[in-house]
Amino acid sequence: MSQLxxxxxxxxxxxxxxxxxxxxxxxxxxxxxxxxxxxxYVEVFEEEAFAKAKALDEKLxxxxxxVGQLFGAVASIKDVLCYKDHKxxxxxxxxxxxxxQFTATAVQRILDEDAIIIGRTNCDEFAMGSTNEHTxxxxxLNGLDESRVPGGSSGAAAVSVERDTCLIGVGSDxxxxxxxxxxxxxxxxxxxxxxxxxxxxxxxxxxSFDQIGLLTKDIDTMSVALSIMSGSDPMDATCLxxxxxxxxxxxxxxxxKIAYIPEVMNHPGLKPEIKMGCEETLExxxxxxxxxxxxxxxxxxxxxPTYYVLTTAEAxxxxxxxxxxxxxxxxxxxxxxxxxxERSRSEGFGTEVKRRxxxxxxxxSVGYFDAYFTKAQQVRTLIIxxxxxxxxxxxxxxxxxxxxxxxxxxEMIKDPISMYLADVYTVLANLGGYPAxxxxxxxxxxxxxxxxxxxxxxxxxxxxxxxxxxx
Numbered sequence: 001m002s003q004l005x006x007x008x009x010x011x012x013x014x015x016x017x018x019x020x021x022x023x024x025x026x027x028x029x030x031x032x033x034x035x036x037x038x039x040x041y042v043e044v045f046e047e048e049a050f051a052k053a054k055a056l057d058e059k060l061x062x063x064x065x066x067v068g069q070l071f072g073a074v075a076s077i078k079d080v081l082c083y084k085d086h087k088x089x090x091x092x093x094x095x096x097x098x099x100x101q102f103t104a105t106a107v108q109r110i111l112d113e114d115a116i117i118i119g120r121t122n123c124d125e126f127a128m129g130s131t132n133e134h135t136x137x138x139x140x141l142n143g144l145d146e147s148r149v150p151g152g153s154s155g156a157a158a159v160s161v162e163r164d165t166c167l168i169g170v171g172s173d174x175x176x177x178x179x180x181x182x183x184x185x186x187x188x189x190x191x192x193x194x195x196x197x198x199x200x201x202x203x204x205x206x207x208s209f210d211q212i213g214l215l216t217k218d219i220d221t222m223s224v225a226l227s228i229m230s231g232s233d234p235m236d237a238t239c240l241x242x243x244x245x246x247x248x249x250x251x252x253x254x255x256x257k258i259a260y261i262p263e264v265m266n267h268p269g270l271k272p273e274i275k276m277g278c279e280e281t282l283e284x285x286x287x288x289x290x291x292x293x294x295x296x297x298x299x300x301x302x303x304x305p306t307y308y309v310l311t312t313a314e315a316x317x318x319x320x321x322x323x324x325x326x327x328x329x330x331x332x333x334x335x336x337x338x339x340x341x342e343r344s345r346s347e348g349f350g351t352e353v354k355r356r357x358x359x360x361x362x363x364x365s366v367g368y369f370d371a372y373f374t375k376a377q378q379v380r381t382l383i384i385x386x387x388x389x390x391x392x393x394x395x396x397x398x399x400x401x402x403x404x405x406x407x408x409x410x411e412m413i414k415d416p417i418s419m420y421l422a423d424v425y426t427v428l429a430n431l432g433g434y435p436a437x438x439x440x441x442x443x444x445x446x447x448x449x450x451x452x453x454x455x456x457x458x459x460x461x462x463x464x465x466x467x468x469x470x471x
Contacts, residue, residue, distance in 0.1 A: 007167065007221040010072035014060060021053035021060075021072070021116075028074050028118055031165040038141045040156045040165060042079055043087060044119035049074070052116045059114075068113030069228060073221070075168040076160040078153075079120045080127055081107055081212070082201035090203045091135035092125045094328045094348030104201020105236065106170065106212045106229045113228050118166050124153035125350045126319065127172055127205045130180060130419050131412050132156055134352040139409060144186065144448060148406040151181030154215065158185040161215045168225055169215035174205050175307055176401075176426025178213030179438035183451025184406035186440045188222055188468070189215045193458045194433030195240035197226075198233035204318040206311035207238075209430045219469045223248040226461060240459070248465035256395040256467065258285055259295045264425065267300075269403040273443045274450045278400050281441070281452050281471065285398075288470070292398075295390060300424070302379050307427040308420055309363050309376035315353075316360025322348065355416065380431055387432045391457035396467060400425050401438040401451030425453060435461050439471050 004010045004019070013019045032044050060067055077083060080090050082100040089095040103111070111117065124134040132155030133139040140156040142148040143163040150159045154171030158181035161169040171178045173191040182189025191213045199210055212229065216222040223245075230244040260282060265275055282292045324330035324344025331343035349357070363372035390397065403422055412419040429436035435458070438451035452471070456464040 005164075006218045007070070007073055007224055010167070014072050015064065021056045022050065024072065025049045025053040025074060025116060025118070028165055031163060032119065035143065035163045035165060038143055038146070038159055038163065039122055039138055040140055040160050040163065041076070041119040042089070042091070042122050042137050045086070045117060049116050049118050056114055056116075068115075069224060070110055070113040070115035073110070073115040073168055073225070074118050074166045075110060075115050075170055076118055076121045076157060076166045077107060078123050078157050078171045080123060080172055080203040081120075081170065083107055083117060083120070086120070088120075088203070089136070090126045091123050091137055092348065092350065092353065093136050094322045094345070096136070096329055098327065102201065105198035105233045107201065109229050110170075110225065115168070121160050121169065122156035123171075124155070125353050126203065126315070127153040127174055127177055127210075128315070128352050128356050129153050130176075130422060131407065132181070133409070133413055134350055136350070141409070142184065142406050145406065147408060148448065149184070149409055149412070151184035151406060153177040154213070155181045155184070158182055158187060158189065158215050161185075161217060162187050167216070167221060171213050171215060172202055173211050173213040173430065174209045174311060175423050175430050178215060179401050179426050179436060179451065179453060180423070182215055182438040183401035183440070184448065186442065186449030187215055187217050188219060188437065188439065189213065189451075190222060190226070190437040190465075191429055191435060192226060192230070192461050193240070193435045194430075195238050196435070196459070196461065197229045198231075198236040198239045200233055200235035206314040207318060208314065209311055211430070219248050219465050223465050226465075242459055245461040245465075248462060248469055250469060251466050252470065255289045255291070257291045257293070257393065258282070259293055259390055259394040259397045261297045261300070261397070261399060262294050263297060263300045264399045267403065267424070269421070269424070270400060271404050271446075271450075273445045274400050274403070277441050277443055277450065278398065278452055282398060293394070295394070297386065299379070299383055299386060303383070303427050303431065304421055304424050306376045306379045306383070307423065307431060308359070309372050310380065312356045312360035313364050313373050314360070316357050316364060319353070319357055324348070352416070383428070384432045387434060395456065395463070397455040399453050399455075401453040402426070405446055405448035405450055429455050434458055435464055437464060437468050439468055
């Protein structure tokens with residue numbers, strides 16, 4: 001299995017008989033056990049995966065043309081995605097005993113194309129965090145350096161791919177939760193256009209920001225999975241009714257207009273080696289014949305405040321349903337309804353979730369609604385307007401994914417404000433609903449990998465992935 005690192009190589013090996021789906025699944029299961037100390041999975045569907053693998057081997061033998069486009073693909077799903085009759089907790093005590101009653105549209109679509117779900121991965125509670133440490137299951141460790149975090153909130157999904165326990169990691173991205181861990185773990189991570197993939201079956205954090213995203217080691221595998229997961233869905237009113245993106249090509253002929261933001265490159269928090277790496281990428285693109293131009297973006301300092309005002313407000317509203325009455329953890333031995341609400345939510349939610357609920361409740365309160373929430377919505381409108389102007393003239397924006405490499409474990413728990421500020425480069429795509437991908441890079445002067453991020457106009461994922469192949 002060591003050389004079978006892409007969907008195409010696995011499918012070829014299956015068709016020529018040099019391996020079987022049972023062998024593929026066995027290899028991944030062995031890896032989950034070897035990496036158990038990293039705390040990647042909260043549950044592995046071993047018996048189910050082998051049963052599906054055996055059935056697929058029989059299907060291939062009986063009629064090779066009958067297998068789906070994702071035949072050979074083994075995927076992990078983040079513990080915020082519904083998979084019918086399987087546990088679902090969002091890494092929170094509030095949902096400690098919950099079982100999904102239906103399957104998320106995105107998950108069902110890859111299952112329909114013969115992908116196998118190997119298990120559900122750990123994550124920051126309700127996808128709130130950037131380190132994969134805010135979880136009822138304990139922190140996930142970075143597979144490249146176990147003293148560091150893998151990023152978050154889809155940190156374990158990234159490690160599941162990086163450590164070869166699966167081929168595809170299915171995560172969610174609210175403000176960088178797929179791209180940031182991809183950069184920290186040295187793999188590809190993509191957030192598509194808002195509405196490109198149905199959110200039906202994805203536990204909500206910030207509904208106008210959340211998007212299911214993908215983590216892989218190669219662009220072609222990501223491209224196939226994205227094409228299959230995309231498409232309109234009557235169960236999600238925000239899902240776009242547009243044609244699914246085609247597969248990424250190996251186009252080397254097209255020349256693009258690329259923008260970069262000097263304020264980003266000169267940000268005081270940006271590690272010098274990452275800045276140098278991004279500048280080298282831009283120089284390489286120029287030599288390939290692309291146009292690279294500096295643009296003004298004077299809203300940079302407003303990105304993080306705007307993002308956290310709006311997402312915490314939406315979280316406050318979305319998480320109000322977890323009250324111990326309709327579903328979720330219910331406190332015992334309470335004397336009245338008020339104590340039931342108070343204790344159930346206090347016992348069920350972790351520190352970071354409580355912090356964001358309180359922030360959101362504050363900005364939505366009568367005395368502060370206009371000063372914070374309304375103002376943040378106005379700034380978001382300005383950000384979208386500016387991005388619309390940029391993409392009317394340029395094909396891509398190139399910028400770093402993160403300001404730093406993966407942090408030492410425990411560092412950001414002591415300083416949550418620094419954790420929020422570190423999202424400065426990734427929240428831009430979510431505020432506007434634009435697609436973005438993190439491309440893995442490394443430096444001899446850095447102990448860990450980092451990412452170069454590329455954004456493009458809405459619904460241009462095929463062009464974005466093709467460009468990523470050039471990089």
